[in-house]
Amino acid sequence: MWSAMKSEKKRQxxxxxxxxxxxxxxxxxxxxxxxxxxxxxxxxxxxxxxxVDYKRVRHFEVDLSAFRNxxxxxxxxxxxxxEPLVNMGQISRATCPxxxxxxxxxxxxxxxxxxxxxxxxxEGSSHIYGLFSDTVVALExxxxxxxVVRATKDxxxxxxxxxxxxxxxxxxxxxxxxxxxxxxxxxxxxEMEVKMFLFCVTFMQHSFKQxxxxxxxxxxx
Numbered sequence: 001m002w003s004a005m006k007s008e009k010k011r012q013x014x015x016x017x018x019x020x021x022x023x024x025x026x027x028x029x030x031x032x033x034x035x036x037x038x039x040x041x042x043x044x045x046x047x048x049x050x051x052v053d054y055k056r057v058r059h060f061e062v063d064l065s066a067f068r069n070x071x072x073x074x075x076x077x078x079x080x081x082x083e084p085l086v087n088m089g090q091i092s093r094a095t096c097p098x099x100x101x102x103x104x105x106x107x108x109x110x111x112x113x114x115x116x117x118x119x120x121x122x123e124g125s126s127h128i129y130g131l132f133s134d135t136v137v138a139l140e141x142x143x144x145x146x147x148v149v150r151a152t153k154d155x156x157x158x159x160x161x162x163x164x165x166x167x168x169x170x171x172x173x174x175x176x177x178x179x180x181x182x183x184x185x186x187x188x189x190x191e192m193e194v195k196m197f198l199f200c201v202t203f204m205q206h207s208f209k210q211x212x213x214x215x216x217x218x219x220x221x
Contacts, residue, residue, distance in 0.1 A: 011069045015083065018066045019140075019148065019172050025062055026170075027146040034060040037144050037170065041065070047111055062170050064114075070094055071173060078178045079137060084114025084171045101181040103129040114171050137175040148172070 006014075026037070040061040055061070067083035070091060074080070075098055082091060089109030095101055104123045106116060113132070115121070117139075121132030129135050139151040151157035 006069070008072060011071050014066070015069065015071055015173065019142065021066075022062055022064070022142050022170060022172065023146045023148065026060075026142060026144060029060045029144065031144070036060065037062060039064050039170065047108065047115065064170060067114075067172065073098065073100070073178070075100065075178075079175050080178055081173055081175050082113055083173050084117075085112050087112045095178060096181075099180060100178040102132075102176060103135045103179055104132045106132070113174060113176065117171065117174065135177055137177060139174045140172045142170050142172055 029037070036059050038055050038059040038061060040063040043055070064084060068085035068090075069083050070080065070086055071083065072081040073094060078100070080091065080095065080102075087109060088106050088111050091102065091113070092105060092109075104116075104121060104125050106121060106123050111121070116132040117136060123132075126132075137152070139157075140148065141151055141157070142148050149157055
């Protein structure tokens, strides 16, 4: 909600500042003493099946809690640039009024795009588009040594766009494709409204018949 109230310019400025904070944090890391990198996200917030004990064993935590903005929605290029803690509900509320949608939209509103990339983000449309990570165009990531790089499916950092938990980098933003869905959504909503109306009418008729039948039986006694 707060993200939508900020201008695109302000969101981008905040993003750049937050990336520099992450870079500074990672450059403070001593690989021999501090161990591997992980996010500072609390276990009780995470949505997943993995045991979170791995975060208790010499892992270097990086706070990404500020990365929850939709940075840009480009309707001409049909892509959205989002930060890793943007969740499904947030991006759906932003894209649906524009008759746009992600290719793979997880049903739980609280699932984040970063989590869907690092985990096995799958949904009904995955039989067409693959897992959520298969739809990602590009990622901006900060490596464990503090370098900021861009990962695409055809460069040396392509392995960053995969479905596993990363110990050597953290995601800062990603570019995901959008698809036109206006006509389909309008049809589905119309069908649901009609069926719900018919259901209500049928239910009322059935209830009325039961009431009448009960009244007649009562009169007969």
